[in-house]
Amino acid sequence: MTLPPAVPGPSALPADPRRTEAVDPGHADLDRLGVQALVQVLADDQRAAVEAVRAAAPALARAVEAALPRLADGGRLVYLGAGTSGRLGILDATELTPTFSWPPERALGLIAGGEGAIRQAVEGAEDDPALGEADLRAVGVGPGDVVIAVAASGTTPYVLGAARAARAAGALTVGLANNPGTPLLAACECPVLLDTGPEVISGSTRLKAGTAQKIALNTLSSALMVRLGKVYGNLMVDVRASNSKLAARALHLTRHATGAGEAEARAALDAAGGHVKTALVMLRLDLGAPEAEARLAAAGGHARTALGEGLEEG
Template structure:
């Protein structure tokens, strides 16, 4: 086991931080900041691989499938974080994007020792959510060798689901178990082996890209505005009104009235105002346009 770890990039010692225990606060911060700047460049190198993940995910969504992130420890938590932000940001059903981690929900706040070492748990956790061939599963492991993730990917692939392996090492073990892999190599961590640092940052960036790009392709944005925002509190209601005003040029009062008439659905309110149609007509136009505000308005004008 030790020999295997020694060859992983994520386990190598960073030459720039060898004397970090002798440094003052600002010197430590500068090293960390300079190392973090390398992350975006590493992600840039794997954009073609990320695009494959986006295409898999978009196809799953169009076919009524789901995006499922699965991992252990920090990797699992990153998947959960990205998944739970999708409903408020894009008004998605909570089942549409899911984050699963070894040890279950309890493990999010307290490590469940040994859970990540059992490949059978990865398989059983996917069985528990009724995984189908229409779903896309993204297995996340900075080291690229977590048994829990390997078990999950093997099972997902065996039933025909699309699979992506996301790691921070070349020729990762999990890459061999997936339809496609994203191996984003960020180099040795400032603290040796502490993959909650650069590796986790790279993975968060990539997960953000996958979910956001897929949702945009699903028509959940107009220009760069979150038109499918879920109005569940005062702040989000004000955001929705602001979005309606920016797109339509309507006054605050008009936007508020339209939003409330549209049952707090910003997209419906926008189409109502822009196309000068009733709520029912706006709903029908959006359905015809597969949820795209731009296309719905275009259909109305034509």
């Protein structure tokens, strides 16, 4: 009697054009590896995530350029996804407030299955395009908003329903998918392909596909924040000192940007309500907090412009 192979070969599997669903032929004995070799294989495979984002840099740049006018006019960032992709979107949205003082009401995260799905999978929620459309409409997305739709497969019905509804509402749509030629990329005005290929653990897109999504979202949102004046040089000057860790960071950033002593920098930060960018302008131009705030407001929040240094394009 001939027994079937312990691990089915490619011929035993149905064809699927999505590369993220393919079985990586190089790791059929993954479960036989020792711990050192296993960890090395998993770590090495993550390098493909970085390369996928590097290849997508032009598409990410186009998305940044398209999104900037809407956000500068007060629009919102709305992230949507299911499973790992949804959780990564919520993470990126959440981190914008402590990092860049981005108003939390202008960074929304929608995930198939609602908030409960952040910590526990909600089975079947991602299979309903009408649910995605309903969630999108419930937050009142309109022409001023930027919607970032994320799906490793590029075929998730919930994400597709929401993305199509966002585009119909006039919002700018940015689509991140890990498979070429997928419906999500076709549905969005700014498609971003993160072509990471098969996973070491076949089908587990929380691995390098998820890593590529995390890097791409970091890159996209950070680039937006830089261009919106949330950074001076490479200093995170729109941070507010809301806890002891951030207070120490704010003091360090203020001193680095101005050359001020500790006592002088601390006094400026106190007068500025812990806002580094205001303290920076105060110290560099010898202004009080109200005058510095007014100067920043007139400069659209850009510290370089407020300081009379101007911005360079490049």
